[in-house]
Amino acid sequence: MIKKSNYNSAKSGQSKKPTRFGVNKKTSRLAPYGHNKTPDKDKLDAAIAGVSGQTGAVHSLTPINTSGYTSSRQNLRIIPMGGIEEVGENMTILEYGNDLIIVDMGLAFPDETMPGIDYIIPDTKWLQLNKHRIRGVIITHGHLDHIGAIPYIMPKIGDPPIYTMALTAGFIKKRMEEFGLLQRTKINVFKKDDTLALGNFKMRFFGLNHNIPDSIGLSIQTPVGQIMYATDWKFDHTPADGRPSEFQKIAQFASEGVLLLMSDSTNATKPGYCMSERELGQTINRLFSDLKGRIIFASFSTNISRVQQVFNSAAKFNKKVVVTGRSLVNNIEIALSLGYLKIQPKIIIKSEAAKKLPDNQVVILTTGSQGEEAAGLARIARNDHKSIKIKKGDTAIVSASPIPGNERAVASVLSNLTRLGAHVIYSKILDIHTSGHAHQEELKLMMALVKPKYFMPIHGEHHMIVTHAELAKSMGIPDPNIFVLDNGQILEVNSARQAKIVEDPKVTTGYVFIDGLGIGDVGEVVIRDRQVMAKDGMFVIIMTLDRRSGKLINQPDIISRGFIYMKGNDDLIREVKHEVRKICDSKTKEKLEPNWAYLRNVIRDDIGEFLYQRTERRPMILPVVIEI
Ligand SMILES: [Zn+2]
Numbered sequence: 331m332i333k334k335s336n337y338n339s340a341k342s343g344q345s346k347k348p349t350r351f352g353v354n355k356k357t358s359r360l361a362p363y364g365h366n367k368t369p370d371k372d373k374l375d376a377a378i379a380g381v382s383g384q385t386g387a388v389h390s391l392t393p394i395n396t397s398g399y400t401s402s403r404q405n406l407r408i409i410p411m412g413g414i415e416e417v418g419e420n421m422t423i424l425e426y427g428n429d430l431i432i433v434d435m436g437l438a439f440p441d442e443t444m445p446g447i448d449y450i451i452p453d454t455k456w457l458q459l460n461k462h463r464i465r466g467v468i469i470t471h472g473h474l475d476h477i478g479a480i481p482y483i484m485p486k487i488g489d490p491p492i493y494t495m496a497l498t499a500g501f502i503k504k505r506m507e508e509f510g511l512l513q514r515t516k517i518n519v520f521k522k523d524d525t526l527a528l529g530n531f532k533m534r535f536f537g538l539n540h541n542i543p544d545s546i547g548l549s550i551q552t553p554v555g556q557i558m559y560a561t562d563w564k565f566d567h568t569p570a571d572g573r574p575s576e577f578q579k580i581a582q583f584a585s586e587g588v589l590l591l592m593s594d595s596t597n598a599t600k601p602g603y604c605m606s607e608r609e610l611g612q613t614i615n616r617l618f619s620d621l622k623g624r625i626i627f628a629s630f631s632t633n634i635s636r637v638q639q640v641f642n643s644a645a646k647f648n649k650k651v652v653v654t655g656r657s658l659v660n661n662i663e664i665a666l667s668l669g670y671l672k673i674q675p676k677i678i679i680k681s682e683a684a685k686k687l688p689d690n691q692v693v694i695l696t697t698g699s700q701g702e703e704a705a706g707l708a709r710i711a712r713n714d715h716k717s718i719k720i721k722k723g724d725t726a727i728v729s730a731s732p733i734p735g736n737e738r739a740v741a742s743v744l745s746n747l748t749r750l751g752a753h754v755i756y757s758k759i760l761d762i763h764t765s766g767h768a769h770q771e772e773l774k775l776m777m778a779l780v781k782p783k784y785f786m787p788i789h790g791e792h793h794m795i796v797t798h799a800e801l802a803k804s805m806g807i808p809d810p811n812i813f814v815l816d817n818g819q820i821l822e823v824n825s826a827r828q829a830k831i832v833e834d835p836k837v838t839t840g841y842v843f844i845d846g847l848g849i850g851d852v853g854e855v856v857i858r859d860r861q862v863m864a865k866d867g868m869f870v871i872i873m874t875l876d877r878r879s880g881k882l883i884n885q886p887d888i889i890s891r892g893f894i895y896m897k898g899n900d901d902l903i904r905e906v907k908h909e910v911r912k913i914c915d916s917k918t919k920e921k922l923e924p925n926w927a928y929l930r931n932v933i934r935d936d937i938g939e940f941l942y943q944r945t946e947r948r949p950m951i952l953p954v955v956i957e958i
């Protein structure tokens with residue numbers, strides 16, 4: 331079932347698209363595993379063997395080919411199922427022997443080419459077929475692009491156990507509860523210094539900064555070497571939660587030799603360093619001290635670091651906080667109950683109580699920094715929030731830069747706020763947003779610390795990943811050791827620690843669309859239909875035909891939606907009816923059995939062309955035949 335590959339063969343470039351970094355270079359990826367010796371390897375191997383024994387893992391030994399290269403199950407396979415061709419839907423599978431582990435299970439938000447779609451999740455057909463081999467799911471942190479797909483995917487893959495840190499576990503539990511799946515979910519909480527053995531994989535963890543506490547990187551010991559997986563991260567020496575990245579652990583794991591580093595590319599195109607959260611805290615302090623009216627502060631509901639800073643600044647300047655937005659209220663409750671958020675007692679008040687306070691003592695903390703229609707900020711901006719109405723003197727602070735695709739929605743929310751009389755402070759005017767993702771200098775520092783043999787940039791659109799690959803090259807990682815993959819491509823490493831990109835036709839990837847209650851029932855065809863209808867509308871032609879002769883009995887009926895307004899286009903409609911009649915007559919005059927499917931096709935094509943000639947629009951044409 332697994333494609334055999336021979337690393338000595340010249341056809342190393344199997345990838346169908348020319349996306350691999352340095353694809354024109356056919357240099358072999360044969361560099362022997364040299365400087366990266368693992369001192370504790372024997373001990374680890376023993377531990378790993380023991381664990382495999384426990385889980386009953388079967389190592390199928392496939393024949394050795396002439397180059398001495400063992401194929402299939404003796405190779406480590408790393409399969410990114412999502413997150414390397416887009417921002418979001420992060421999910422990576424690691425496979426060795428009979429064991430699979432999954433790292434993260436996220437969702438992505440649709441772009442403007444996907445009308446009506448709520449979320450996108452990775453395709454899991456292959457995983458479903460291999461669910462008996464899944465040893466566990468490791469979740470690196472609580473953002474939706476890492477946990478969002480869990481309720482959709484887990485029931486399909488046999489609900490394998492989840493392993494994660496406490497805050498992330500809290501977020502996952504809440505989400506599973508909302509989906510009615512909490513009972514069947516097995517969530518195991520670990521601490522940063524714990525180790526975890528799942529089949530052939532033995533894991534240790536290192537703390538990373540991000541804009542949510544409990545973001546962890548993974549050191550994964552595999553039979554072929556150590557992998558370091560740096561999920562969304564940045565280095566912040568003065569973060570809001572007071573816990574900087576665990577540099578000494580990263581260095582310690584690195585000293586054992588690192589086969590492969592996988593690292594976040596979200597900000598790979600941004601030079602310099604990410605601003606520290608402490609500086610951002612000072613900016614918020616300055617705003618809170620200067621602004622005289624009420625403050626409406628919008629942030630991501632999962633951005634617990636930012637929420638903490640808002641509470642800090644509010645306390646400092648004697649302000650009370652009204653929290654609005656269900657997800658924000660939930661997440662604050664979870665973070666408070668687990669001790670990840672420290673706030674003054676009674677600082678949170680109800681909106682009714684806020685009305686009795688002077689304006690300069692009120693902060694309204696809300697969701698909707700991405701312009702989401704249903705979120706607090708958009709409702710406030712539309713003036714249909716149940717308890718909060720904008721008044722003159724209010725200042726709205728939007729603390730996030732828009733995810734690509736959300737710019738228009740954000741802009742319209744901001745404009746609505748200013749129309750209602752609020753003053754708006756946005757990241758473009760004042761850098762109120764510090765990203766949760768490392769900039770170039772931090773990315774380089776990580777590479778310098780880890781000194782991996784191989785490098786695979788992850789998390790980002792293709793151009794970000796390629797930029798990250800170029801940075802790696804500038805750091806001295808040889809071109810052939812850098813791997814830029816597409817979703818579903820596989821990085822395979824053999825027992826001689828040689829790596830290459832392969833493809834397995836059985837590993838299917840692609841977007842699974844979530845629309846309302848439907849998971850995956852909206853496919854590309856439906857999306858294409860929606861695109862056509864959204865662009866030029868829809869044109870329905872209803873023809874009542876005689877069953878035997880195929881002749882039109884009545885005038886055809888026309889329904890137009892989103893294409894032209896029929897009342898103002900009598901002439902065009904009359905012409906279309908005439909054309910339809912002509913086509914029907916000409917196609918049914920042969921004394922053959924009427925073929926409705928054929929007739930519908932001709933109508934669709936000919937009327938489509940006719941309408942295009944007249945209007946230069948291409949509505950979706952739906953010919954309907956009623957036979958009597
Ligand atoms: Zn994140």
Ligand SMILES: [Zn+2]
Pocket residue numbers: 418420473475476562789
């Ligand atoms: Zn992420």
